[in-house]
Amino acid sequence: MRRRLLGLGLLLLATGCDYYYNDVPSPDDAMHLVPWFDAMIKQQSVHPYQRADVPRNTVPGTVPITGGEGDWLAEWSVGNTTTADKLVNPLAGQPATARGDTLYHTFCAVCHGNTGHADGPVGPRVAALPLITPRAMAWSDGYLYSIIRYGRGVMPRYGDKVRGAVRWEVVNYVRQLQAVAKAEADSAGPQPGGVK
Numbered sequence: 309m310r311r312r313l314l315g316l317g318l319l320l321l322a323t324g325c326d327y328y329y330n331d332v333p334s335p336d337d338a339m340h341l342v343p344w345f346d347a348m349i350k351q352q353s354v355h356p357y358q359r360a361d362v363p364r365n366t367v368p369g370t371v372p373i374t375g376g377e378g379d380w381l382a383e384w385s386v387g388n389t390t391t392a393d394k395l396v397n398p399l400a401g402q403p404a405t406a407r408g409d410t411l412y413h414t415f416c417a418v419c420h421g422n423t424g425h426a427d428g429p430v431g432p433r434v435a436a437l438p439l440i441t442p443r444a445m446a447w448s449d450g451y452l453y454s455i456i457r458y459g460r461g462v463m464p465r466y467g468d469k470v471r472g473a474v475r476w477e478v479v480n481y482v483r484q485l486q487a488v489a490k491a492e493a494d495s496a497g498p499q500p501g502g503v504k
Contacts, residue, residue: 389451392453396449400449404481408477411474411477411478411481412481415466416482421438423440423488425489452478456475
């Protein structure tokens with residue numbers, strides 16, 4: 309009798325495993341049923357722009373707890389750069405970061421090229437501006453920051469992808485590209501025809 313009960317118990321355990329492993333949903337699958345929360349966008353493991361159902365905007369009437377960034381789109385849209393030029397780069401003088409490098413190569417290099425010469429795969433087709441010209445070097449850090457945030461001309465806005473203070477890291481990376489280009493031009497010396 310004992311052997312029969314033991315055999316029956318082992319048979320139940322063996323067939324019970326099939327039920328448990330094959331028919332009961334995994335807890336990992338249940339995680340996909342949890343709706344998105346605004347705070348989840350800040351997680352390192354989340355890539356918010358790969359799906360359309362992830363919230364991108366602050367709910368109207370709410371106030372960000374980290375303070376808000378002013379909005380100068382109205383004046384920027386009409387070519388007034390006063391507010392943009394007054395912005396102070398908190399990272400000015402610091403070396404470019406790996407994050408600035410990564411963001412530049414993710415969002416900017418496709419048009420402006422890896423070295424800022426506007427020779428990226430799309431750059432010549434849309435007449436992207438080179439970032440290493442004296443004109444671009446004369447732009448204020450706030451102007452570059454505003455271009456990233458709001459776009460300008462044929463350049464679309466990237467403010468929804470490159471957010472807040474991280475934009476300064478991209479600005480610093482552009483400044484690094486400009487410094488490298490200037491050093492190369494200075495070391496090349498005068499060009500034929502008196503053009504340097």
